[in-house]
Amino acid sequence: MAADLRGRRLTPLGWAGLLIGAIVMLAPLVWTLLLSLKNNAELVGHSEAALHAPYTLQNYAAIFGNSLTLRWLLNSSIVALGQTAGVLMLASLAGYGFSRLDFPLRRTLYVFVLLGLAIPSQAVILVQHQLFAWLHLHNSYPGLILPGLVAPFGVFFMTTYMRGIPRELDEAAMLDGASRWTIFWKVILPLTIPAQSTLAVFTFLGAWNDYWWPLISATRSDMYTLTVGLAAAQMNYAQTSGLGYLMAQAVFASIPIFIVYIIFQKQIVRAMAGTAVR
């Protein structure tokens, strides 16, 4: 199928469609970048000023001038990396269990996990907040990381992926005397790297962009993540007098995500294609 697609050439109409699509996708990003490079006073009432010079880096300097910005960046990194590592570990183990092991109530448990996909996080936010208050985990890294480890999508994703790996591999390893853990660690897990990459990127993106839970769990500014911190730094009602600063914040917050996507682009595309075909 992939060979068929490679053999086809795009018609001029196709190219035009792609070009229009690219412009539509890129225009807001370029507009955001241009606004971020303008003096705030110049933009009050005249946002079209972004289309011409002079440009300035003063909004980016203001972000770094805030002594807490780097702390928020560190917090976001710890939370996003912590959640990503935790989800990969738990989802892989659970996926292996659901796809390979026979144990009582396996199907029922799996249905429970799938039900988790249908429950929006907002529906449980009150009890979740209360639970973390009882455990004295608010304003802490565990408090920010742990809720993200409940990842029914990750379990579903890894279970589905592992079901596609031939059982003969497990049986061959068993014949060679490998334990369950060795089979999981040395045989199955390496084969799930593309799926792990995809899940890692999705989890990292979700954790990095999360706003609601950090907003109510991290209530002290030194524990803010970047999303909450940058929102708190906005200066006036309707952000009418700091548009450039606001846009600089948006650009700054998206840079790590951009880097992650660039680094893992191949794995993401390959894994998505592989999953789709399967």
Place this chain on the structure above:
Amino acid sequence: MKRALAALLTVVALGSCTQSDHKTHIYLQRFFGECGAEYGGSIDVSKAEGECGIITTLVDRFNAENPDIHIDVNVVAWPGYPQLTAQVAARDPPDLVTMHEGVISDYASKGLVEPVDGYLRAAGISPSDFTEAARQGVTMYGHIYGLPWDTHGGLFHVNTALFAKAGLMRGGKPVLPNTWDELFAQARQFEQRTGKPYLIQSNVGDPAFAARNLYTYMMAQGAVLFPDARHIRLNTPVGVQVASYFRRINAEELGTRNMDTPAAIAAFVSGQGGIYPTGTWMIGSFEQEAETPGRPLYKSYAVYPYPRLWGEHVEYVSGHSWVVPTRKRTPRQREAIARFFKFMAAHNYDWARTGHIPAFKAVLDDPRFRALPHREDIAPLAQIGRPLPSYVLRQNAIEGIVGEEAAAAFTGQKSIPQALAAAERRVDNLLAQVD
């Protein structure tokens, strides 16, 4: 990999460490933004500008003048109530919080904020020092529940250059209407002579705009908006009349349409209309435009309270205040809060430079305040301002509902009785659910 993990854990551990000293620490939580890059460490309040700059400098100055106390500041995203509620639920609220006066009753009714009468006495502040609007805004259940910090409400921001072109200036001041008939006559004259709309309106995504207009002109006619704690009354002859006039402005194309707040602000500073009815908080930005050569508003800006178009000259207002969430505190912390109140009361003039009306009578009469641009014109807001009744909870949510339905009535998306009835039904349902 192991090294990286160890480094990460070290960073986490170090990040969890706290500094100890011999000072009394007070946790202050506020909105108004973060501007440490520009003002961090500065204690010269006279050089600070804007809400963020002035409040940042004031707190730094308090810390410098009170070496035995340290105010730890937590800046939250506006308005900060989701975070405060979460902190209260986790039994870890801050010591001082900025709060809109209309919201205080939500917390006071459940004992989640303390009456501050004791702190005020210790600070040597009497409630009689407050302006009438400010005093009403923080008084409930027979107690004072916050240190009022300002009064803010709607103002008619005027482009005087366009008014002059329209022949609506007398003695260097814009002629504002005294009745609705005058308003329509002036608006038509304005539109004919300038080719631009008389009113700039933000009826999209700005429920406060429509709610402010409806509340103000219903209050002016003596309407009781909230007959009790569970009901609102808008679908009345008075409510229908007020909404009808705003509908006419749109029907006769005397006001801008389909604008949200940023679009309306942009339209005003670009000279695209005569009057923009918005709040005290925009004075600083508009004044800056008026002082910048080459701008459409250059030397062409004036601002006044909403004109009296019916009955009594009153206006719906709210205000910022400092409240003290309920929690265990040491006597030293209580004394520190009282000292902070005294300091903030003494610097209420500095805050009034933001454009908000001062909460203290002495500042209102202070020649320094009167000498600030336009303050002589807007000072009456402290007398004519009327907050919403404190016996009705959830005023923030109510304003959202009323504003949404009122905007639908003003713009013609719904019939006026239909919109006002919908507002009543939705607000009454909301209030019925309040504990």
